[in-house]
Amino acid sequence: MELSSLLHDLHLSSSSSSSSSSSSSSSDKPLPSPYLPITELLSQLQEKLIGASSDSETSTLIGHVEQLFKIADPNWLFTANQDDGWAELQEAYSNLVSALIGCASLPLCEDDCSSLPAAAYQSVPNLAQAVCSALTALLGTLGNGGSRTGLLLVVAPHLCVLAVTHFQDQPWTSSSSRAGARSLQEALLRTGGWRNSPHLLMGGGSPTKEGEEEGKDRGILRGILDILQPQLTKDLWHRYEAVKLVFAWTLLQVTRPSLSPHLSRFLPPSLLLTDHFRQENCILGVRCLHHIVLNTPAADLRQFNRAEVLYQVLFKHLYSTDTAVIKEALSA
Template identity: 25%
Template structure:
């Protein structure tokens, strides 16, 4: 290139004038005078062709400061040269690439078990904030110069780097800072305004323009999201993802931005990584993986999930998590299993449920009932009772095949006090009401056992002198009475026989009143 190295002494001086602050040590007036001696073309060519220049934060800060102080007048010669010279275009892309690559977060190669804290990401936040400040300044100047085409070219070639930079710094993390988060928001809002997008999801779905017929023949998708996934894929492989926690968080964020019907196009990119997370031994990673799988199930069509046995793979992965005793895992695994079962084995409502051979619904429901029956931890019990009712509602009358074990579980749970909130008992009563409603043809055979369990609960509650609030006791009595009223609708004769027998036994006035009120319409 036809520039003199001596003319760049002012820029070299600027490179060495930075300290830990955001402003150079020299006065702004002095630097403005020095900038008049050099052009943006010379600076870009110098940074691109000088091989012994090791890129550091001073280069990014200097470029950003030149753009800020020199404004569009300083940048315009470089834009004009870009349009005229292909050789200069190479230098231009080289400098932009170096600036963005410099802000990449390094792998945690030496960390034991890849546990990390803020000390493992020293200077990463400062690098990211500085790079995003440079991007914001450059993009604003290009908009002022009405160089929209050049800005779109930057997004086409380097959009994946910019997107990852924005998303990895969008919320508090060991590799971010308040300054980086603020610059991330500014850069995101700037790009959204430029492309006319309402949210980040719309920006990621942006289909980048193609320049030539040669580009049109490429097979690779050209949405910003696909380019981002292509960038992240080698960094979140099974062998690498624990060394790149920032990129894994970025991957999960990108996944959450895709909804129905767009997610199906990216299943090959997102499903393997989600399964890898679920398969990890750390609970926090399992939780993240289950959230990803739940999002995929909700936002992908049944047909797409059934292709290539994807649904079966998800089913097996979620099934393994049902053996866990971690509440946070069960809270995600049980609803996730119910969702994937709808894809793997769409259930039907048979006329004769006892003629059915055991299916996946029966296997999973039986496994959950067994685990719940053997469980002694109150918190885990609450989780089971919260979600088992949804299984019964989905299985409908076919749930009667499990009535013996289910009613044994109901009896055991209603006999157990689980704290002032009585969450487990309330959930169990709600679950029982669902069972009576769905499996009503077979309920008459079970009325004596159900009535005995309910009246025992009402007796215990009416004599309860613990710290349980009165409102909770009233709610328990209300739900128990509701169960009895459902039995009255389903099997009135059996219920009346049971209540008449129970009236002969000494009990509390409150229980007697309820039984007489239930018998009153008949007598």
């Protein structure tokens, strides 16, 4: 499919699309000049995704977005308008990525007493697979360019949260959606030059050399925590079935000395999980606390009476009637 046909199908051609470009290009890909400014196009795609009225319409739109990322000229996709600059382009991509991810979002639990039935997630795996495929295509095109590190760092936390949500064996995933999520995570690591998931989160390595892209070795941990934190409150976390799993996965990738600066954001959710009445949440929380203790300097744990709080929480679980919880508490 050619780009002009794709934009026509989406009803996104600009009024100037009928005019022909006077310049020639050595690229086989379509010239960008007859089409909408990329920020305007991304904004319209975002609106269409949010306004889709059915899963079928949503899937079709996601497929069109994937084709856009595959066939459009990267110089058009990732070139900022002189008047708008990189900030607007990054915001436009961030909003579109959020809209895509929203298409694969999980329904909220009604309370903290039980999980949703598997039937509630019936449409999620197919949509998640499509979204992961579209975003993998975006990374493939993004990785073929030069100085796009800033844009990658803007969208990377969102992509990582999506991938972790869907590559685990859970009621809302299928073998296909898990494979798509793993492919997305691998593409993210490859595009950013990160060695593995801990490196993706924490960054690190040799200082930037002259001529290298600034920020090339930055981690995205802060960005991930910014995404998760609004859902990790005392009143909300149990309604988001995946957030505890993404939080725990994130924490368990982070080791010293990178954990300590974020201790104030890791410790409260871990305590919430530990204090929950459901066994799986309690065990997950104890594992998180164990990891925090192992990877935080004692001086930091003693600040603000944290060590005493940890001791009291873990000691309480030694008197639990649940042997699995006792075993986890003893290991901590």
